[in-house]
Every structure is written in C-alpha cells, then in structure tokens.
Amino acid sequence: MLSLGHISWIVSIAMNQNSKLRRSFKLKAMGLVGGISAVTLSACGSSASSSATPSSAAAAKKVPLVVYAAEGYDAAIVKGFQQATGIPTELEDHSTGTLLAKISAEANNPQWGVFWSDGSESYAALDQQKMLLRGFEPNTGTLTPLGKSLVPADKSYIPTGTTIAGAIVYNSNVVKSPPTTWNQLLSPTWKGAVGMNNPAISGPTYPVVASIMDQKGGVSQGEAYFKALAANGLHVYSTNKVTLGALLQGTIKLALVQNSAGIGFEYTNPSLKVAYLDKSALLPGIIGIDAKQPAAEIAEAKKFADFVYSKAGQALMLSGDPHGDSLFFPIIVGTKAHKVVPSLASIPTDYPNPVVWGPREASLNQWFTSNIVQ
Amino acid sequence: MKAIVTPTESQETTTKPVDGSSGKKLSIRSKHGLFEYLRVTLLNALEHVGWPVFWVVLALVLIIPSAAFLVLAVSPHLFGQGSAWFSLSSFSSALSGVTLQGMRNSVVVGVVAAIFATFVGSFLGFGLQRTNMKGKAVFSVAIWGILLLPSYIIAVGWQVLLDRGGVLSSINLFSPKLLNLFFGPVGYALILGIKGVPFAYFAVAGPISSLGSSYEEAIRTHGGGRIEVLRTLGPVLLPAVFSALVVVFAESVADFGTAAVIAPNAHFPVATYNLYVALSSYPANFSEAAVIGWMLVTVVGVALAVQHHFTKRRRFATLGGKATAARIKQVGFWGQSAILFGFFAFFAIALGVPTLGALSSSMLKPLSSMSLGNLSFFAYRGIFSVTGFGSSLVFSFKMAVLNATLAVVLAAIVARRLTSSKVGLIGKLLDVTVIIAIALPGLVLAAGYIFAYNLPILQSIGLHLYGTVTVLAMAYLAGALPSSSRVLLGPMAQIQGSLLEAARVNGSRAFVSWRKAVLPLLAPSLLWAWLLTFAGTFLELPASELLAPPGVTPVSVAIVQILNKSNLYQGTALSIVALLIDLGMIVLVMMVFKVLAPKGWRRVGGRVI
Numbered sequence: 001m002l003s004l005g006h007i008s009w010i011v012s013i014a015m016n017q018n019s020k021l022r023r024s025f026k027l028k029a030m031g032l033v034g035g036i037s038a039v040t041l042s043a044c045g046s047s048a049s050s051s052a053t054p055s056s057a058a059a060a061k062k063v064p065l066v067v068y069a070a071e072g073y074d075a076a077i078v079k080g081f082q083q084a085t086g087i088p089t090e091l092e093d094h095s096t097g098t099l100l101a102k103i104s105a106e107a108n109n110p111q112w113g114v115f116w117s118d119g120s121e122s123y124a125a126l127d128q129q130k131m132l133l134r135g136f137e138p139n140t141g142t143l144t145p146l147g148k149s150l151v152p153a154d155k156s157y158i159p160t161g162t163t164i165a166g167a168i169v170y171n172s173n174v175v176k177s178p179p180t181t182w183n184q185l186l187s188p189t190w191k192g193a194v195g196m197n198n199p200a201i202s203g204p205t206y207p208v209v210a211s212i213m214d215q216k217g218g219v220s221q222g223e224a225y226f227k228a229l230a231a232n233g234l235h236v237y238s239t240n241k242v243t244l245g246a247l248l249q250g251t252i253k254l255a256l257v258q259n260s261a262g263i264g265f266e267y268t269n270p271s272l273k274v275a276y277l278d279k280s281a282l283l284p285g286i287i288g289i290d291a292k293q294p295a296a297e298i299a300e301a302k303k304f305a306d307f308v309y310s311k312a313g314q315a316l317m318l319s320g321d322p323h324g325d326s327l328f329f330p331i332i333v334g335t336k337a338h339k340v341v342p343s344l345a346s347i348p349t350d351y352p353n354p355v356v357w358g359p360r361e362a363s364l365n366q367w368f369t370s371n372i373v374q
Numbered sequence: 375m376k377a378i379v380t381p382t383e384s385q386e387t388t389t390k391p392v393d394g395s396s397g398k399k400l401s402i403r404s405k406h407g408l409f410e411y412l413r414v415t416l417l418n419a420l421e422h423v424g425w426p427v428f429w430v431v432l433a434l435v436l437i438i439p440s441a442a443f444l445v446l447a448v449s450p451h452l453f454g455q456g457s458a459w460f461s462l463s464s465f466s467s468a469l470s471g472v473t474l475q476g477m478r479n480s481v482v483v484g485v486v487a488a489i490f491a492t493f494v495g496s497f498l499g500f501g502l503q504r505t506n507m508k509g510k511a512v513f514s515v516a517i518w519g520i521l522l523l524p525s526y527i528i529a530v531g532w533q534v535l536l537d538r539g540g541v542l543s544s545i546n547l548f549s550p551k552l553l554n555l556f557f558g559p560v561g562y563a564l565i566l567g568i569k570g571v572p573f574a575y576f577a578v579a580g581p582i583s584s585l586g587s588s589y590e591e592a593i594r595t596h597g598g599g600r601i602e603v604l605r606t607l608g609p610v611l612l613p614a615v616f617s618a619l620v621v622v623f624a625e626s627v628a629d630f631g632t633a634a635v636i637a638p639n640a641h642f643p644v645a646t647y648n649l650y651v652a653l654s655s656y657p658a659n660f661s662e663a664a665v666i667g668w669m670l671v672t673v674v675g676v677a678l679a680v681q682h683h684f685t686k687r688r689r690f691a692t693l694g695g696k697a698t699a700a701r702i703k704q705v706g707f708w709g710q711s712a713i714l715f716g717f718f719a720f721f722a723i724a725l726g727v728p729t730l731g732a733l734s735s736s737m738l739k740p741l742s743s744m745s746l747g748n749l750s751f752f753a754y755r756g757i758f759s760v761t762g763f764g765s766s767l768v769f770s771f772k773m774a775v776l777n778a779t780l781a782v783v784l785a786a787i788v789a790r791r792l793t794s795s796k797v798g799l800i801g802k803l804l805d806v807t808v809i810i811a812i813a814l815p816g817l818v819l820a821a822g823y824i825f826a827y828n829l830p831i832l833q834s835i836g837l838h839l840y841g842t843v844t845v846l847a848m849a850y851l852a853g854a855l856p857s858s859s860r861v862l863l864g865p866m867a868q869i870q871g872s873l874l875e876a877a878r879v880n881g882s883r884a885f886v887s888w889r890k891a892v893l894p895l896l897a898p899s900l901l902w903a904w905l906l907t908f909a910g911t912f913l914e915l916p917a918s919e920l921l922a923p924p925g926v927t928p929v930s931v932a933i934v935q936i937l938n939k940s941n942l943y944q945g946t947a948l949s950i951v952a953l954l955i956d957l958g959m960i961v962l963v964m965m966v967f968k969v970l971a972p973k974g975w976r977r978v979g980g981r982v983i
Contacts, residue, residue, distance in 0.1 A: 066924060090924030093935055097654045098919050104658040105824040105920075109833065111841060125657060200651040201634075238634050241937050241945070249734065251533060268943075362657060369651045370472045370643075 064088045065300040068103065070096040070117040070203065071285060073320025080316045081307045087300050095239075096122075096203025107131075113297045114304050115288045118204045118258070119165075120150070120157065123288050124358030127156040133289040136302055141309035146344070147331030149351070150284045158287040158305050161317065161328040164347065165283035166196070166208035167259035168275040169244070175253050178275040182212060185229060185254075185277075192233030195252035198373055200365035201238045204258050204283055207352070209364060211281030214352035219360070223367065230372045247272075258283060263340055264323035279350035285328065428787060432807060435852045440810045443822030444671070447664035467662065476643035477669045480627045483563045483644065484673075488574075488623040490567035494720060495574025495618055496582070501713045503583035505703045508710065513717055518960045520724050521572040522909055522953050525631030527946075528565055531731025532556055541730065562636045562644075566629055568724045570622030573861065576906065577618035580865040580899040581611055613793075613867040616681040621860045624674045624812045630916070645670060646815055653817060660821070667818050674813035678805070736946040753943035754951075763932055763948065767955065770912050770929040777850040778907040782900055784851070785859035789866040792859070812856035817916035823849050824920060841923045849917040854907040861906065865899040894972070901967055905960050912956050 065087055067078055078091045092099065096117040103112060103126070110131070115123075126132050134156045143151070143159075150159035170178050179185055185194055199206040213222025226234075237243040240257050244265065247255040255262075262274040287308065289301040307313045314335040318326050322338075329344045330337055449459055467473075501507050502514065535541050536553045555561065593602050633647040649666040652659040705713065737749045788808060791801055811819070828840040839845050893900075918928040927935070929952050937945035 064924075092924050094919055094931070095934070101653050101658050101821070102824070102920055104660070105821050106828055108825075109828045109830045109840075111828070129657075198651075201654045245530065246533075249530075249533065362659060365651065365654075366659075369648075 062087050063294070063296045063300070064090050065113045065297060065304060066090045066092065066111055067114045067116065067304065068092045068094075068099045068112040069115070070094060070099055071321070072325030073317050074116060076316045076320030077308060077313060080312060081304055084307060084312065085300075085303055087303065089304075097201060100203070103131075110290050110292050113290050113293050113301045115290070116160070116285065118163065118283050118285050119207050120152075120159070120284055120286050120354040121206060121210065121358035121361050122203075123157040123286050124152070124354035125361065126288060127152070127154065128359065131288075131291060132156040133291040133298060133301075136289065136305070138302075138306045138309035140306045141311075141314070141332040141334075144331050144333055146329075150282070150331065152354070156288070158289075158308075159284040159331060160287055160308050161330055161332075162282050162284040162344075163325075163328050164259040164276060164349070165204055165211065165281040166256050166277070167262050167280060168277060169247060169255040169257055169262035169265065170253060170273055170275065171247065171250075171269075171271055172273045173271045174250075178254070178273070180275070180277060182215070182225070182277050186225075186232050188232075190232065190254065192235075193253035194229070194232075194256065195235035195237060195243045195246050195254070196256035197239055197243055198236050198365075198369065200369050200373075202240060204240075206361050206365060207281045207283050207357075208256065209368060210352045210357040210360070211279070211350045213364075214357065215279060215350055219364070223371070226368065226372050234372065236373045260325055260327040263327045266340065267323050276347045279348040282349050282351045284331075285325075428784075431784070432804075435848045436807055436811045436855065439819060439822035439826045439849075439852065440807075440814060441822075442825040443660075443814070443818055444664055444667055444810070446660045446825070447668055469665075472643050473645075473648050473662070473666065476645045476648045477666070477673070479559070479642060480645040480670075481673055483559060483566060484623045484626040486563040487566035487570050487626040488619045490563070491570030491574040491622040492578070492615060492618040494567075494571050496578050496615070497716060498571070498575050498720070499579040499582045501717060503579055505705045505709075505713060507705065507713050507717075509714070509717075513721070514964070515957070515961055516721050516725055517572050517575055518905070518909065518957060520568060521906070522913070522956050523569075523725075523728050524913075524949060524953075525565070525569075525629075525634070525636075527731045527949075528568075528632070528728045529636055529731070530734060531727040531729065532561065532565075534730050534734045535727055557636065559642050562632065562642060565632050565636065566626040567622075569629070569632065570625060571720075571724065572906075573621045573625055573857070574618035576861050576899075576902045577621060577863075578611065578614045580902075581614040583898075612684065613863065614865070616684060617860060617863050620674075620677050620681045621812075621857060623677050624860075625857065627673055628670060628813055628815045630815050630817065649815065649818065653821065663818065663821075667814055670813040670815075671810050675806075675809045678809050682805075732946075732950055736943060736950055753947035762927060763929075766927045766929045766932040767952070769926060771955075771959075773847065773850060773928070774908045774911040776847065777854055777911045778904045780851055781854040781858050781907040782904045784855055785862050785903055786866075786896070786900065788855070788859040789862035792863060793867040808856050808859060811852060812860065815916070816853050816914065817920070819852055820849055820917040820920040823852075823917070843923060843926060846917065846921045846923070846926075846928075849921050850911050850914060853914065853917060854910060857910075858903040858907050861903050862896070862899055865896055897967075897971060901963070905963060908963075909956050909960060912959075913952060 067074070067089055069078075069091060070093070071077075074093055075091060078089050081087065082089050092102075092112070094102075096119065099115065099117060100122055103110070103115065106112075107129075115126075123132065127134070134154045136158070137151070137155055138158060146162070147159055150162065168178055179190065184190065196208070197205040199209045209222070209226070212225060213219055216222045216225050235243075235246065235252050237246060240261050243252075243255045243257055244261065246252045248269075259274055259276070259280075262272070265272045266274065287305050289298060289305070291298075293301070308317070309332060311334070314330065314332055317328070318330075318335070318338065320326055327338055327341050329341065498513070498517065502510050536548075536556055542548050542552075556564075593606055598606070628646065630646050630650065633644050634650060645666055649663050652663040652666065733749060736753050737751065788804060791804055792808075794801065814822075823845060824840065827845055832839065913930050914928070915930040915934070918931050919934070922928055922931060933945055933949050933952065936948060
C-alpha cells in the first residue's frame with residue numbers, strides 16, 4: 001500500500017532541514033500512482049535576493065533581512081535597498097491584516113525583521129507587548145513638524161509618510177455636491193448611498209472608526225453615530241477592492257476609503273473625485289523593527305529605515321506605486337508630493353492617540369462586526 | 375435484492391495490507407530466483423512499514439497542525455497567545471451572542487445547500503452518465519467551471535443582474551424584494567448550493583455510471599416495474615448520496631469566500647465570517663477562532679456520524695468482476711428536450727450570472743452600464759508583462775501537480791481504510807482526523823501550521839521547517855486530503871471485496887491485486903479527485919498567503935498583491951486568466967485520459983469522462 005512517493009516525500013522533508021537560507025528547494029516525489037513518474041520542483045527565491053552575496057567574508061556578516069510590508073512601493077524600495085547596501089533582503093508583501101495575523105501567530109518565534117504598513121494603532125499594540133525596538137530614529141532625513149508629531153514618545157516606531165484614512169470618493173457625474181461633514185452622511189440625501197470597509201478585515205479602516213469616535217467625544221457617542229449611519233443604510237464591504245467596485249457599479253454613491261486609493265482611481269476614471277470631511281483621520285505609513293531579532297538583523301533593519309528616509313528611498317516611495325500608495329503626503333523635509341495630491345494644509349485632519357485607541361482595536365472591531373455589519 | 379447487495383464477510387482478511395503471514399506464503403512460493411526473492415522481500419518490507427509511514431505523514435500534515443490550533447481554545451499561553459495555560463473563558467464567550475447565532479445559521483444554510491447540491495448533482499449525474507443526451511463533453515467541462523469560480527465574481531454577477539441600474543432593471547424587472555432576498559440567507563444558501571454541485575456530482579456520478587444494467591435487468595426479469603427499480607437501486611446508491619450530502623455540508627459550513635462577500639451585507643452572521651473577523655483583528659483572537667473551529671468540527675462530526683449510521687449497517691458493493699457498463703438510456707426527442715432544458719436552466723444560473731460578473735468586473739468600462747458597446751479588453755492589455763506573474767504561474771502549476779498526485783494516493787488509502795468493514799480503533803482515529811481537517815477552513819489550518827512548525831524548540835534541534843516550500847506543500851496536502859478522500863469514499867464502498875480475493879487467491883500480492891483489480895474500476899473517480907485537487911491548489915489562497923516563503927509568490931498571492939495596489943481591473947483580469955489556465959488544464963487532462971487510458975479503465979465508469 002505504500003508508494004515510493006511517501007518515502008521520497010519524507011526524505012525531502014528531512015533534506016530540507018537545513019533551510020535557514022530559505023531560498024532554493026527541491027522537492028522530489030517519485031514513482032507515484034498511475035504512471036505519473038516524477039515531479040521535480042524547484043522553487044527559487046527572488047533573483048535579486050539570492051544573488052546578493054558578493055564575497056564570503058561579507059556574506060558571513062550579512063544575515064537575510066526579512067521585511068513584512070503592505071505598501072504598494074515596498075518591492076521597489078526593497079530592490080533599491082539591496083542594490084545600495086548589498087544586504088540580502090526578503091520581502092513578504094501581503095495586506096496589513098494578513099501580515100498582522102502572521103505576526104500574531106509567530107509570536108513565539110518572530111520571523112520578521114521590519115514591518116511596514118499603514119496605521120499606527122497596531123504598532124502601539126505591538127509596542128505594549130514589547131515586540132518593537134525602542135529609541136531609534138533614522139538620521140538620513142529631517143522630519144517636518146507634522147512628521148515629528150507622528151513619532152511616539154518612546155520612539156518605538158518610525159513614521160514614513162501619511163495618507164488620509166476615510167476620504168470620500170464619488171462619481172462627479174452622479175454626485176454634484178458631495179457632503180462636507182460626518183453628520184451630513186446621516187441625512188436622507190445619502191440614505192443607502194454610503195459604503196465603507198469592515199474595520200475588522202480592512203487594516204486601514206480602523207483609524208476611521210477610531211477618529212470618528214474620538215471626534216464625537218468617546219466610544220459610546222461614536223457607537224451611537226455608527227448605529228445612526230447603519231440605520232441610514234450604510235453598506236459595509238470587506239476591503240477597498242469591493243467597496244470601490246460597488247462605487248464603480250453604481251451600488252453606492254459615496255465610498256469611504258483611503259485617499260491615495262481614491263486619487264489613484266482619478267487617473268483611470270477622471271469623473272471620480274475625492275472629498276474630505278471635517279475632520280479626516282491621518283493614516284501614517286509606519287516602520288517597526290522587531291526587538292527580538294539578533295543584533296545583526298536589527299542593525300540591518302535600522303539601515304533599512306535609514307534608506308527609506310534618504311533621498312533615494314523617498315524617490316522610490318514616490319515612484320513605486322504611482323496610482324496608489326505613492327500618492328502620500330511626505331513628512332521628510334525636501335520631499336515633494338505628487339501634483340495630484342492636495343495640500344494637507346487645506347484638509348482638516350485628526351490624529352487619535354494610538355496609545356489610547358490601539359488597544360481598543362480588537363474590541364471595537366468586534367463591536368462593529370456584531371452591531372453594524374450584522 | 376439480496377443478490378444485489380453482495381455480502382462480503384471475508385473481504386477484510388484479504389485486504390489487510392500489512393498481513394505478514396500472507397507475504398510469507400508468497401515468498402516461499404516464489405523462491406525460484408534470487409531476483410524474485412529480493413523483490414518479494416522488498417515488497418514485504420514496504421508493506422510492513424507502509425502503515426506506520428502513512429500515520430507519520432498524516433500526523434505531520436494534518437494531526438499536529440490541527441491540534442496546535444484547536445488547543446488554543448483552552449490554552450492560549452501554549453503558543454504565546456495570552457497569559458492563561460488553561461482557560462475555558464473563550465468557550466463561554468463564544469457560546470453566546472453572535473458567535474452562537476453564526477454557528478446556527480451556518481448549519482441551516484449548510485443543510486439547505488447540501489440537499490440542493492445533491493439533488494442537482496444526481497440529476498446531472500443521471501443525465502450525463504445514463505442517457506444519450508447531447509453536449510455531454512461541454513457540460514462536463516461546465517461543471518468544472520462552477521468549481522473554479524471565485525465567490526467574488528459570483529456575487530458581482532448577481533449584483534449586476536439584480537441591482538438598481540442592473541440588467542433586470544434595464545428591462546423594467548427591477549425588484550428590491552428580489553435584491554434583498556438574494557443578498558440575504560436565501561442567496562447565500564443558493565450560492566453555496568451551486569458551489570456544492572460539482573462535489574455532489576463527483577461523488578454520485580461514478581456510482582451511477584458503474585451501477586451496471588444487469589441489476590436493473592434482474593429486477594425487470596422478476597417482473598419489477600420502474601418503481602421497483604428505483605426502490606431497489608436507490609438504496610444501493612446511498613453511500614454516494616451520503617458522501618455528496620456530507621461533503622457539500624462540510625464544504626458549506628467551512629466556506630470562507632462566499633461568507634466574506636455575501637454575509638456582511640446580508641446582515642446574516644455565519645461561523646466562518648466570525649472566525650475571519652477573530653483572526654483579522656489585531657491582536658488576533660486565536661482562542662475565539664479555535665472555539666469556532668471546535669464548533670465546526672463538532673457539527674461536521676455529527677453529520678459524518680449520521681452518514682456512518684446509515685451506510686455501515688449494510689454493504690453496497692456493486693463493482694465486481696461481473697460488472698458491466700451501464701446501459702445508456704435512449705431518450706426520445708421530448709425526453710432530450712426536458713433534460714436539456716433542466717441543464718440549461720441550471721448552468722444559466724450557475725455559470726451565466728457569474729460570467730456577467732466577470733465581464734462587468736474585468737471588461738466593462740468604469741462607470742458605464744452593462745451593454746456590449748461598453749465592453750473592452752483594456753484590463754487584459756499587458757497583463758502578461760506584470761513582473762513575475764509567469765514564474766508564479768509555473769510555481770503554482772508545479773505545486774498543484776505535486777499536491778494532486780500525493781493527495782490522490784493518500785486519499786485512496788484513507789478511503790479504503792474507512793470503507794473496510796473492520797474499522798477498529800485505527801480506522802476510527804483516521805475518521806476523526808479527516809473530520810477535523812474537513813471542518814477547519816484553510817486559513818485555520820494554515821495558522822495551525824505556523825503554531826506547530828514555528829516552535830523555537832524545533833529550531834533548537836535543527837528542524838527549520840517553517841518558511842520553506844515543504845511546509846507549504848504539506849499545508850496544500852492537508853487542505854486537499856479530506857475532500858478528496860470523501861469524494862473517493864462512495865466509489866470505494868462499491869468495490870466488491872471478491873475482486874481482491876480473486877486476485878489474491880491467484881497469487882497476487884495485496885498491492886498488486888489492488889492495482890490490477892481495483893484501480894481500473896476506480897480510475898475515473900481517482901482522476902476526478904486528482905483534478906479537483908489540482909484545481910483547488912492552483913488558486914489556493916489562505917495557506918499560500920501565510921506559509922509561502924519569502925521570494926516565492928503563488929498565483930493567488932500575486933493576484934491579491936495587484937488588487938492591493940489599487941489595480942482593480944488588472945487584478946480581476948489576471949484572476950480570470952488564471953481561471954482559464956486552470957480550466958484548460960482540466961480539459962487537457964480529461965482528453966489525455968480519454969486517449970491514453972487502457973480501454974478497460976474507461977469502460978466501467980468511462981462515460982463520466
């Protein structure tokens with residue numbers, strides 16, 4: 001009853017033990033049922049990372065730096081960083097939610113060196129669990145006053161730019177005068193016309209919820225607002241993709257999404273416009289460094305943050321995802337935003353304290369799912 | 375009747391694969407040459423280590439990761455997910471409110487979907503296997519089309535059809551009631567039911583096809599009418615029908631995609647959506663997710679126990695040495711028309727509506743209404759220049775071939791063991807393992823892999839499994855094994871033990887007799903299980919996202935990355951291209967089987983292909 005496939009498979013597992021480098025593998029399964037003789041599998045890692053070992057002496061010092069990132073420009077930055085420093089870098093590019101689930105599940109034995117995504121709340125929560133390296137700031141760029149205001153007191157994470165979390169995207173052919181305040185969304189004009197993401201599933205949506213609750217004066221007032229919004233026919237979708245899809249198909253008239261995604265859509269659909277309500281939640285891009293990694297990887301992670309703050313890094317951030325995340329508001333002196341990005345001075349913004357609102361994320365998301373979604 | 379349901383009391387003595395004594399007899403008999411002696415000794419050794427190795431594989435692939443996840447319900451601290459070593463608080467909080475309501479809804483919807491899918495699947499099976507209807511090849515491929523459709527595309531299709539400004543409203547048939555009905559429990563159950571039809575079909579088509587007409591003729595000879603035929607042969611198909619019901623039920627309650635797309639707007643909590651939310655928040659609530667996992671396991675376990683209760687008391691073996699190909703019913707014009715009408719009606723709903731979704735989400739110019747003039751290939755231009763997508767296709771293709779092959783071998787062993795009359799403790803253990811795996815959604819299993827294989831203790835003994843392609847391959851196998859073995863259960867239960875006995879009496883070893891006597895009869899079912907796994911693995915998302923090593927990007931992850939980069943249209947276009955590749959592979963393999971497989975392999979159940 002046993003096929004050779006079983007044995008060779010077990011052997012391949014054993015052979016893969018020495019896989020710290022995690023780059024090239026061969027799985028062999030031979031002699032399987034029905035004449036299928038052999039399947040050889042070679043899964044190679046990114047060409048850039050596997051070839052970056054110039055000399056054995058240098059390679060001994062350079063451990064692979066693992067970057068978990070959910071930014072549209074992350075691949076461009078990682079490539080540029082490797083070219084500039086020769087440090088072999090492995091990128092895990094997924095959505096914020098997936099990466100946070102991975103980080104949570106790996107808590108016993110963290111695998112990431114750098115974590116880069118939007119929204120400071122989850123970093124505040126990671127910091128409370130003592131998972132982030134504290135007290136480090138890159139010295140390759142100078143922060144603007146706005147940038148400085150985003151740095152936490154214990155310097156446990158590093159802001160790299162900012163966007164607006166809950167901007168209004170609408171079709172200007174259908175909507176002639178978009179709303180200007182959160183309260184207007186409760187009026188009959190917008191009954192059944194507003195769509196947003198479920199904060200429990202879409203990473204960058206929780207800051208919208210936190211900001212509205214913060215502006216309304218607290219959790220209970222905020223909950224009352226969302227209940228009223230739900231009573232006015234709020235549509236809740238899982239992610240940006242579905243919410244914007246609903247807007248494009250005309251199911252909703254106003255999509256409450258991240259402004260960079262909205263501006264990106266203006267490129268392909270000029271009739272789509274972005275409006276900002278009073279006040280809009282800032283959604284900074286954040287780098288965190290894993291405090292539990294060995295010194296060598298932490299040193300490389302610091303170099304990575306330095307590279308992001310450098311001129312070369314800033315240029316790559318602006319060019320890596322031209323119709324999406326690259327449309328951010330820069331916070332480094334000397335970096336200029338894309339022309340289509342409005343001046344931040346013209347937008348009333350709000351930045352709820354992540355130390356207060358971060359730890360509430362799980363319970364408020366649960367509340368949102370139980371009371372607004374269902 | 376008794377002649378049909380053949381008693382096979384001595385079957386077990388001949389199918390025990392680790393039966394040392396029978397091997398000894400053989401080795402004495404065949405000591406004619408050194409080569410033959412060595413060959414027999416090797417085969418003997420293989421048979422002896424076979425089951426232990428099988429269990430080691432099963433433990434590594436399924437048992438350890440599932441257990442690692444499920445134990446979090448009572449001991450969050452074990453994998454660094456909280457301070458308590460032992461706590462039942464997750465159970466008490468999960469067994470109330472939305473979580474409990476979600477579980478209840480999942481069960482109700484699962485039952486409805488299972489009945490619907492089994493009914494439709496049997497109808498399709500009868501039409502395709504036992505009648506001379508036209509267009510069999512096209513419909514066979516269409517069934518695969520349903521299997522591959524992503525939930526997102528299905529939901530968009532219904533929206534385009536039913537929504538204000540949609541297709542129905544353009545012909546003045548818009549109805550808010552219909553819209554609300556669909557984007558509610560009814561629509562949710564309907565989509566799950568439609569998605570379940572291929573599973574049901576695969577479970578029943580083989581047995582329907584292989585139920586040779588000799589049985590029918592025997593009843594007719596003894597004066598039985600059509601009703602008698604139905605009454606007598608209906609129960610013989612019971613294992614397959616129960617397999618279909620249970621597979622669809624389990625797939626429905628453990629479904630993720632449809633839940634994520636439909637459930638939130640239906641204001642209709644279901645278990646998997648609650649589980650998704652528990653895992654997606656930060657910090658992820660693994661304990662609550664584990665409790666929901668326990669509930670899913672329990673529910674599917676009860677369903678399987680019911681199946682067990684009804685199918686274990688009697689034997690249903692019909693595939694024996696004398697089995698002949700079933701007679702194809704020559705249906706007249708009106709009969710043909712009626713069957714074709716049924717087929718067209720079903721496929722219009724199951725495939726036509728999602729096609730509308732695919733067209734509108736990848737070809738319809740943004741912000742325009744559904745009409746031919748507004749369709750364009752703009753999103754497809756340049757998608758093959760997307761960096762690295764080609765290597766993603768190659769990687770997922772190889773993994774899908776590898777996984778399908780491994781899964782079918784293991785699933786056949788599992789199904790054989792589960793259908794043998796003397797199950798014993800080991801068999802029961804196997805049953806429980808498969809129940810757990812079938813009930814746990816892919817994301818949960820993938821998280822279980824992280825807990826189990828990222829333990830510091832493993833690395834301290836030099837076992838670096840986590841973050842390798844091997845672990846991803848193991849997770850793919852874990853995801854595929856339960857459904858493929860369940861699909862094989864029905865056909866396997868119909869194999870008459872006398873076939874093996876005959877082969878063994880004639881001097882064949884257990885494996886050889888299985889290969890020569892049983893494999894040809896099972897070939898079509900094995901092929902379906904292979905294709906099912908191939909198709910599922912090629913586009914698998916949860917395990918690919920959580921377990922693919924850095925630098926390795928499976929197709930589904932590549933597509934999600936493009937969607938995340940705000941490139942909605944290109945992402946959807948890519949997912950449709952990937953679907954077409956998947957479907958193309960299935961058509962190709964079916965054609966190759968038709969051309970290359972020995973005639974005998976195709977004759978018994980061959981009309982399915």
